[in-house]
Amino acid sequence: MASHGARGRGGGRPTLEEVAARAGVGRGTVSRVINGSPRVSDATRAAVEAAVAELGYVPNTAARALAANRTDAIALVVPEPETRFFAEPYFSDMLRGVGSQLSDTEMQLLLIFAGGDRERRRLAQYLAAHRVDGVLLVSVHADDPLPDLLAQLEIPAVISGPRSAGETLTSVDSDNYGGARSAVEHLLSGGRTRIAHITGRLDVYGAQRRVDGYRDALREAGREADELLVEPGDFTEEGGRRAMSVLLDRRPDLDAVFAGSDVTAAGARQVLREAGRRIPDDVALVGYDDSAIARHMDPPLTSVRQPIVEMGRAMIDLLLSEIADHRPPASRGPERRHAVLPTELVPRASS
Amino acid sequence: MASHGARGRGGGRPTLEEVAARAGVGRGTVSRVINGSPRVSDATRAAVEAAVAELGYVPNTAARALAANRTDAIALVVPEPETRFFAEPYFSDMLRGVGSQLSDTEMQLLLIFAGGDRERRRLAQYLAAHRVDGVLLVSVHADDPLPDLLAQLEIPAVISGPRSAGETLTSVDSDNYGGARSAVEHLLSGGRTRIAHITGRLDVYGAQRRVDGYRDALREAGREADELLVEPGDFTEEGGRRAMSVLLDRRPDLDAVFAGSDVTAAGARQVLREAGRRIPDDVALVGYDDSAIARHMDPPLTSVRQPIVEMGRAMIDLLLSEIADHRPPASRGPERRHAVLPTELVPRASS
DNA sequence: ATCATGAATGGGAGCGCTCCCACACTACCT
DNA sequence: AGGTAGTGTGGGAGCGCTCCCATTCATGAT
Known part of the structure; x- marks a missing residue:
């Protein structure tokens, strides 16, 4: 044929x-x-x-794009250097979800890294040229100007973690608050009483929400949250090590740690080991993300699973409908949409 | 302003x-x-x-593309599922090199995964629509039809590992033969005499070349290569475990292993440990790729470094010049080009 | 029989650029 | 003076589509 x-x-x-x-x-x-x-x-x-x-x-796509004023392409913008993208399984899962949802479509996905200043400028040019119909924004910090640029250029966009409670862009998120609560409740029900928390980067809204969940869970159990037990991290292994050292110094009697990410938990684990603490006997450890690291850790790490693949799918759904709504310059849909997907605690031997 | x-x-x-x-x-x-x-x-x-x-x-890029019949975009095609792409640092390094070399340019890079059948078909459509000016092909198996499709469509392309000695596409490669030789020579000079080799996937030309290098190094040292010491692997950790078990069964007296990749070496290491062999005391271990795994292994793994970032850069250089040559449909440059970049042995505690 | 109505179709106009030919103008030779 | 190269410039034609208006023809209501 x-x-x-x-x-x-x-x-x-x-x-x-x-x-x-x-x-x-x-x-x-x-x-x-x-x-x-x-x-x-x-x-x-x-x-x-x-x-x-x-x-x-x-x-001929170029001709079509010219005549119809659309590109049939969307960009997944990662405002991080490539290295972080590959280091964290979060992104690859996200990409899987996005890709699978997109494969029913004629849409083309572009992956754009905008870690450095130079890349940022290129990206701005790129968006100004309207080379994509829409943008998926992943892991954006609170002070990033990108979302505003997108809004100004009137490019449909969906952000993967809202920057704040009042996020103006359409967003998809997992239930960070609930996830943190379930982790802490799990530790409480295991009889732990002095539960520390190594946070994520606090300029990431989701990390703040986890702190909120942590505090509320303790409070509801009748325990006032002890601020000496909370130490900021940054999602990295090194950050986990650093924070864990601080916590051990400050509160040698802690009996559980809820880490802001699995990678952070790995760092914490190392320091705990070096300090002679056994896991879970002396200190219970819970991570966040349920990544491969969690399964392969020794002992396997209890973690909070975020439905990242599903989040990727949801982002595409929302973005495509934004693009569709946008085409006729009708009334800008007033109701901004925010999807929140449930998390799930995956108990393992570390707690 | x-x-x-x-x-x-x-x-x-x-x-x-x-x-x-x-x-x-x-x-x-x-x-x-x-x-x-x-x-x-x-x-x-x-x-x-x-x-x-x-x-x-x-x-307006669309208008330009239509009028000038070019897209100012090139694709990095990975004929693997996303998962493998992220699992192996090879790809991310390659991407870094490609990206850095491209950032001086107006060219846009697209990342296309074509693991499954369905994605393959999409890719074919995509290429047929000439939506890119050129293609970077990474990790292609010997029987892949993609290079022929590219040739038929007359799309400039550069392949990262030639499929055979007579590769028709412009190619960039590292010196697999020399790298394997240096690994074996290193082991020989360390006094090892029964050196096993767990190969990579043998439908990858580079893996074959490593076997050649392994054999020639032994032969030149006056040792006939013992075929019982060669076991095919597939670059994966699981493959490394499997092959190592086979080798230990067949040749319990082996005193060194040259693995086709660091990941494979990690698998081998595990089996060696379980069999009570100490590294490097009983068995010396050398990997290939010099990835992060090698540095973090216990003991740190001697490995052959491929200049992957530089290979990525070289690919871009070659591709851009192919595209430039191609534009005026002049005489197809008769001299196909093949760049081969040197490897380097990185000695560590495992050997 | 008459007139709306609507379904199926043809084709003009135009999207914003690049390519290239034509033209003016300048300089420098004879 | 007349030629002969350049240089710098303007603008027509056309890239291959989509959009939309006009046209045709069949259908059903009157």
């Missing part, structure tokens, strides 16, 4: 016009068939489809 | 024509300035640049 026609002599790919001539119809009709318009008779549609197959016609 | 003009009212981004009017010149002249043609007087150029800045003009 198909594959001869205009191929051979490198030069000329067939155009709409040629397909139309071959099928004995007009250009407009072929365009309608290509784009799946219902206003075409079955017979005509079949004829056109045959001609398309015979000629091996493939639409 | 700049940023008012046509911005405000979402709708109208300025066009070439508008810039021309503002600068009091013709459309062609503005185009020349934008594209850096030398045939413009300094005064005119300055006037145009001022107009561009005032209006915040950004070229």
Whole structure:
């Protein structure tokens, strides 16, 4: 089936016009068939489809983009250097979800890293040129100007972790508050009483919400949160080590640690070991993310699973509908949307 | 400076024509300035640049692509599922090199995963639509039809590991043969005499070359290669475990292992430990790739470093020149190019 | 029989650029 | 003075589509 026609002599790919001539119809009709318009008779549609197959016609995206003023592409923007992207499984899971949801579509996904200043400038240019129909924003810090730029350029965008409670962009998030609560409740029900928390980067809203969940869970159990037991981290292993040392110094009698990420927990674990603490006997440890690290740790790490793949899917759904709504410059949908997906505690031997 | 003009009212981004009017010149002249043609007087150029800045003009890529028949984008095609891409540091290093070399350019990089059948079909469509000016191909197996498709579509392409000695595509490779030799010579000079080799996937040409290097190094040292000491692996940790078990069964007296990758070495290490062998006392271990794993292994793993970042850079250089050569459909450059970059042995405690 | 109505279709206009030819003008030879 | 190269410049044509208006023809209501 198909594959001869205009191929051979490198030069000329067939155009709409040629397909139309071959099928004995007009250009407009072929365009309608290509784009799946219902206003075409079955017979005509079949004829056109045959001609398309015979000629091996493939639409010229540039022409389409120019005429229709859309690109059929969306960008996943990671405002981090590549290294962090690859270091953290979060991103790859996210990408999996995004990719799977997108594969039913004609949309093309671009992966853009904007870690450095230079890349940021390139990105700004890129967005100003409207080279994508929409943007997926992952792991944005509170003071990042990117969301505002997007808003100003009126480019549909969905952000993966809202920057604050009043996030203006459409957002997708996991239930950080609930996840933290479930972790702490789990530790409490295991009889732990002096539960420390190594936070994530506190300029990330989700990390703040986890602190809130941690505090509220303790409070509801009748225990006032002891601020000496809370030490800021930054999601990294090194940060986990640092914070753990501080905590051990300050509160040598702690009997549990809730870490802001699995990687952080790994760092904490190392310091605990070096300090002669056994896990879980002396100190129970709970992480966050339920990444591969958690499963492979010794002992395996109890962790809070975020449905990252599903979050990726949700982001695509929201973004595509934003793009669709946006096309006719109708009234900007007033109701901003925020999806929050549930987390799940995965108990393992570390607690 | 700049940023008012046509911005405000979402709708109208300025066009070439508008810039021309503002600068009091013709459309062609503005185009020349934008594209850096030398045939413009300094005064005119300055006037145009001022107009561009005032209006915040950004070229419309779709229009440019349509008129000039190029996209200013290249694709990095990974014929693997995402998971493998992220699991192996090889890819992220490659991406770093590619990205850094590309950042001097107007070119846009797309990352395309084509692991499954479905993705393959999408990719074929994508390439047929000529949505990129060139393609970077990473880790392609011997029987992959992708290179032929590229050739047939006459899309400039550079492959990261040639598929065979007679690779038809322009290629970049590291000196697998020399790298393997240096590993074996290192082990020999350490007094090891029964050196096993766990290969990579043998449908990868580079893995074959490593076997060649292994054999030749032994032969030149006057030792006939013992085929019982060679066991095929597949670059994975699991494969390393499997192969190591087989080797220990077959040749319990082996005193060194050269693994096809660091990950494979990690698998081998595990089995060696379980069998009570001490590293490096009983068995010396050498890996390949010099990845993070090698540095963090216990004991740290001697490994062969491939200059992957540099390979990425080299790929871009070659691809860009292919694209440039290609533009005027002149005589297809007859001399295919193959760059081979040197490897380097990084000795550590495991040998 | 008459007139709306709507479904299916053809094709003009135009998206914003690049390419290239034509033109003016300058300089420098004869 | 007339030619002959350049240089710098303007603008027509056209890239391959989508959008939309006009046209045709069949259908059903009157």
